[in-house]
Every structure is written in C-alpha cells, then in structure tokens.
Amino acid sequence: MATSTAAVAGAGIIGLATALTLADRGHRVTVHDPAPLTGATHHAGGMLAPTAEVVYKQDPLFPLMRAAGGWYPELVALAAKYSELPTGYRTNGTLVVARDRADKTHLDELKQYQAQHGMMAERLTTRAARALEPALSPTIAGAVRIDGDHQVQPRLFGRALFDACANAGVTFVREALADVNETDADQVVIAAGMGAKDIGGWFDGGNPLQLRPVYGDVLRLAVPPHQYPLVERVIRGFVEDRPVYVIPREDRTLTVGATSREDGRAAPQVQGVHQLLRDAIEIVPGLEECDLLEATAGARPGTPDDLPYLGRVSDRVVVSTGYFRHGILLASLAARCVGEIVDKREPSVDLEACDPMRHRRNR
Ligand SMILES: Cc1cc2nc3c(=O)[nH]c(=O)nc-3n(C[C@H](O)[C@H](O)[C@H](O)COP(=O)(O)OP(=O)(O)OC[C@H]3O[C@@H](n4cnc5c(N)ncnc54)[C@H](O)[C@@H]3O)c2cc1C
Structure with a gap:
C-alpha cells in the first residue's frame, strides 16, 4: 500500500x-x-x-x-x-437524430465512421425512433440508436x-x-x-x-407533470448542420445544450440561447411547454x-x-x-x- x-x-x-x-x-x-x-x-x-x-x-x-x-x-x-x-448516472442510451435530409448526411457519415471504428450503433427510421421516443417530431429525417452512450x-x-x-x-x-x-x-x-x-x-x-476557453451556452428546463417524462434517452440532434442535445434527468429537468464559441464572453449569449431553444424545439416540439429554470455558460478548457x-x-x-x-x-x-x-x-x-x-x- x-x-x-x-x-x-x-x-x-x-x-x-x-x-x-x-x-x-x-x-x-x-x-x-x-x-x-x-x-x-x-x-x-x-x-x-x-x-x-x-x-x-x-x-x-x-x-x-x-x-x-x-x-x-x-x-x-x-x-x-x-x-x-446520487450521481445521476443513467444508462438509458442515446438517439442521434437528423432534422431534415441535409442533416441526414451527418447520420450517414456518423454511421459510416462508427462502423469503421467498430462502434455499436443502429440506424432507425423516423417511425422506429418515434416508437422509442414519442416526443420526437414526426418531421425528423431519421435517427441512429446508441445504447452504449450514457450520462451522469x-x-x-x-x-x-x-x-x-x-x-x-x-x-x-x-x-x-x-x-x-x-x-x-x-x-x-x-x-x-x-x-x-x-x-x-x-x-x-x-x-x-x-489553454483556451471554448464557451458553451446551456439551458435547464423543468418538464411539467402532464408531460413527464418527455424523453427517456439523451437526444442529440443536427439542425441545419448545428448540433443540439436534450438530456433528461431523474429530477424532472432537462438540460439543453450546447453552443461552441470562442468570443471570450463568459455570460450566456442571447443568440446562443435563442438558437438552442429553436433547434431543440424543432426536434422535440413539446419542449415549448417546459419551464425555463436557468441559462448558463461554461468554458471548456481546450488545447x-x-x-x-x-x-x-x-x-x-x-x-x-x-x-x-x-x-x-x-x-x-x-x-x-x-x-x-x-x-x-x-x-x-x-x-x-x-x-x-x-x-x-x-x-
Ligand atoms: C457547456 C459545456 C458542456 C459540456 N458537456 C460535456 C459533456 O456532455 N460530456 C463531457 O464529457 N464533457 C462535457 N463538457 C466538458 C467538461 O465539462 C470539462 O472538460 C470538465 O468539466 C473539465 O473538468 P476539470 O475538473 O478539468 O475543470 P473544472 O471543472 O473547470 O474545474 C477546475 C477547478 O480548478 C479550480 N482552480 C482553478 N485555478 C486553480 C488554482 N490555481 N488552484 C486550485 N484550484 C484552481 C477551479 O476553481 C475549479 O473548481 C462540457 C463543458 C461545457 C462548458
């Protein structure tokens, strides 16, 4: 010892x-x-x-x-x-979804790259994705299911x-x-x-x-009782080429993130918050009914x-x-x-x- x-x-x-x-x-x-x-x-x-x-x-x-x-x-x-x-460790898995046909090329690339690296991911039709997560918009263009990606x-x-x-x-x-x-x-x-x-x-x-700070705007929402649980898995989306994610928590909240900016501004930015909400609602329309609890920004330490x-x-x-x-x-x-x-x-x-x-x- x-x-x-x-x-x-x-x-x-x-x-x-x-x-x-x-x-x-x-x-x-x-x-x-x-x-x-x-x-x-x-x-x-x-x-x-x-x-x-x-x-x-x-x-x-x-x-x-x-x-x-x-x-x-x-x-x-x-x-x-x-x-x-508690740690909030959850193993419900992740769905990566594409908003439209152009964003779907992201899924194709992702799936191809994952396959090359021997990673487990399954392509899903919109219907199959919505069977797993009914709150997903019916207009999404497809999804990839990754059961091995978890969260805390x-x-x-x-x-x-x-x-x-x-x-x-x-x-x-x-x-x-x-x-x-x-x-x-x-x-x-x-x-x-x-x-x-x-x-x-x-x-x-x-x-x-x-080290350089790469800022990300993040939102915390509360799901109203009549909608809970809005989603069960981490939902990662591409909307007009931009990434957005929605992470469900045990405490009935959702985290929505995150932008990436190197503008040196430590406060959450109106443009970033607007973009996150718009893109997240495109993928999970029911988010519109949530309470907005918090908007913050953090600095990722990048090399x-x-x-x-x-x-x-x-x-x-x-x-x-x-x-x-x-x-x-x-x-x-x-x-x-x-x-x-x-x-x-x-x-x-x-x-x-x-x-x-x-x-x-x-x-
Ligand atoms: C918006 C956002 C979303 C993210 N999402 C994810 C994600 O989903 N998954 C993921 O894996 N990562 C994610 N990250 C990245 C992740 O948060 C960071 O990489 C990680 O938190 C870095 O941890 P750390 O302990 O090195 O730094 P920090 O959490 O920044 O902690 C550093 C600590 O050091 C202290 N400190 C500073 N200077 C000194 C000193 N001189 N002496 C003593 N203490 C000092 C500070 O007070 C602070 O408490 C995200 C980051 C951001 C900003």
Missing part, C-alpha cells in the same frame, strides 16, 4: 475523481481549490458519449474516450463506496465525489495553488482546468500549457489540438487538464491514469499524444 502525500490543485470533476482514486490507493491527499465545483463541471451536460462524439473525428481521442466509457462504472462505484449521494448529472456527481473524498480522508484547502512549491506534498497533481495555465514553479521557461494534457512533467509534478468537451467522460481515465502515474506504474492506456509539454514554445 502506497503512503505518500499528494496535493491536487483543482476540485472540478478531474481533481475530485483523481483525489478519490489516490485516497482509495492509500495516499494522504489534500485538494486545493478556492471555489470547488464552480468551473466547467458545473455547466457540463454530462454525456458519456464515446460513440456519438466520433462526429468530431479526432482519431487519437477515440481510444481514450472508449477506455473512459468502459471504466466509468468503476468510478461511479468508487464514489458509491464512500458516499451515498455533473453537479450531482461532483457533489458525490466531493463527499466521497471527504469520507475517504481527503483534506480540502479553500485556496488557490499559485505555485507547486506552496505545498510540501511528495506529489502534486495540476488538475485545475483552465486555471492550470497559471500555476507556476514546475518549469523553468514559465508555464508551457496553452491547440483538442487533446488533453495528461502526464508526468517532473519527479514531483503530474499535469491533468485540457479535457475540452469530454472531461466528464474522461474523468474515469484521468483518475485511473494519474493514480498509476503517481504510483510510478505504467498507465493503462498509451498517453503519448497527451504529453503536457508538446506545445511548449521555442522547443
């Missing part, structure tokens, strides 16, 4: 899942964060979608996403070992991980870590999302991480090649950030691999493409 001390900077899903994994492996863990669970994790949809997300065609990412999907039940079980709080409710799962960490003996310090030398822990894990680029003290040439920064950068420091649009899913992989790296073992997956030093300037 390992007995080192570990400091984790960041209490988003990545830092908390990692801290819990380290504590469970016998390390004495301290998590530093001035405002736990207020970053991207607070705003995320929570889709665990290795198959549906092949649409983004990032080949080096698929093996990581697939491995993360496979390990997710373990992470959920680890949280349940130390906390009774990130705010719930985050709170469950936080509680689990506390019960597993993790100590929390409600302050930022500006420099890795502010702690005397044997090992330091930089898991501070966007904030990771400002943490110093581990590389002579200055912090080499290049120049949209792959994470995950790996050891010195004898003492491990970097784990840049999870961009897949950080909820990749939390299971991040936690497991950082646990292995801290224990000086070979990570379970090949992380060469994720080298945190790969975008260092003036190499």
